[in-house]
Amino acid sequence: MKILVTGAGGQIGADLLPRLVARGDSVTVFDLAPQPATCPSEVRWVRGDVTMAGEVFDAVKAARPDRLFHLAAILSATGERVPHRAWAVNMEGTRNVLEAARLFDVGQVFFTSTIAAFGPGLEPPVGDDVSLRPTTMYGLTKVGGELLGEWYQRTYGVDFRGVRFPGLISAAEPGGGTSDYALFMYVNGLRDGFYEAFVTPESQIPFMYMPDAVRAVLELSDAPRASLGRSIYNIAAISPTAAEIADAVRERIPGVRLTFRSDPRRQAILDSWPSVLDDSNARKDWGWSHEYDLASMSDDLLAKLREPASVP
Numbered sequence: 001m002k003i004l005v006t007g008a009g010g011q012i013g014a015d016l017l018p019r020l021v022a023r024g025d026s027v028t029v030f031d032l033a034p035q036p037a038t039c040p041s042e043v044r045w046v047r048g049d050v051t052m053a054g055e056v057f058d059a060v061k062a063a064r065p066d067r068l069f070h071l072a073a074i075l076s077a078t079g080e081r082v083p084h085r086a087w088a089v090n091m092e093g094t095r096n097v098l099e100a101a102r103l104f105d106v107g108q109v110f111f112t113s114t115i116a117a118f119g120p121g122l123e124p125p126v127g128d129d130v131s132l133r134p135t136t137m138y139g140l141t142k143v144g145g146e147l148l149g150e151w152y153q154r155t156y157g158v159d160f161r162g163v164r165f166p167g168l169i170s171a172a173e174p175g176g177g178t179s180d181y182a183l184f185m186y187v188n189g190l191r192d193g194f195y196e197a198f199v200t201p202e203s204q205i206p207f208m209y210m211p212d213a214v215r216a217v218l219e220l221s222d223a224p225r226a227s228l229g230r231s232i233y234n235i236a237a238i239s240p241t242a243a244e245i246a247d248a249v250r251e252r253i254p255g256v257r258l259t260f261r262s263d264p265r266r267q268a269i270l271d272s273w274p275s276v277l278d279d280s281n282a283r284k285d286w287g288w289s290h291e292y293d294l295a296s297m298s299d300d301l302l303a304k305l306r307e308p309a310s311v312p
């Protein structure tokens, strides 16, 4: 199958691209960033900007993908610093991708939405169909992307589907999110022997280990359309507090020093998100089920980080 992935130079792409190549897909990437050394050599890497419609159209026209995985986005913390850029990338970029899919008959557009689509005050566990009142530029543009994709599906028949990801934890460098403290406890804890998290120990949001996240993308993408009762699905895995993550790291890295100093800006973003998601629609419609809990994720991630040359 021919796959085009936007924004694959980021945290998700680092794990998704090898999986796509391994299963025999012909993969093209569209990203502003240059091809990283770790990217499989089979991948065709096209440099370009999702906010430039012409560049997106040229890339889609040349690649003629069966499926387009749209990962390019400005995340929550960066989005509050550069809100105009976040609007351009997340809103106009998504419109350009959907428009290209319509013009060049792309078989499916896969959208990566987020827990940041939700706003404060929702009773956990938070389901798919609650009122979406995000308070960040990232969150509101992701809600816009969800609705725009559904409009393209209704109006032009573009097969649009996607997931609302929890905070994602992996060995790859994250790209300016608010959930990054969890990953840094492992990566910086192992590399430097200490890390000060920018949240309170009680902070609690949903998280997922990257191998589960990549599997979710592939499983929903492969699901027959007729089995899907909706386009966008909550997916959930674990919801540890920051203190629980720190304890899991301390148990596995003897002598590591993990402390907490809450940064008011990022704490406010975090506190506006749900602590626990309800993903029963994903479980019912396409058989979603997470594999990794906090303990098995911690063991696997630290084993990966301890492999030579893997700590960024």
Ligand code: SER
Pocket: 075, 076, 077, 113, 114, 115, 116, 138, 165, 166, 167, 168, 176, 177, 178, 179, 180
């Ligand atoms: N990881 C994202 C962020 O922190 C949430 O989707 O912005």
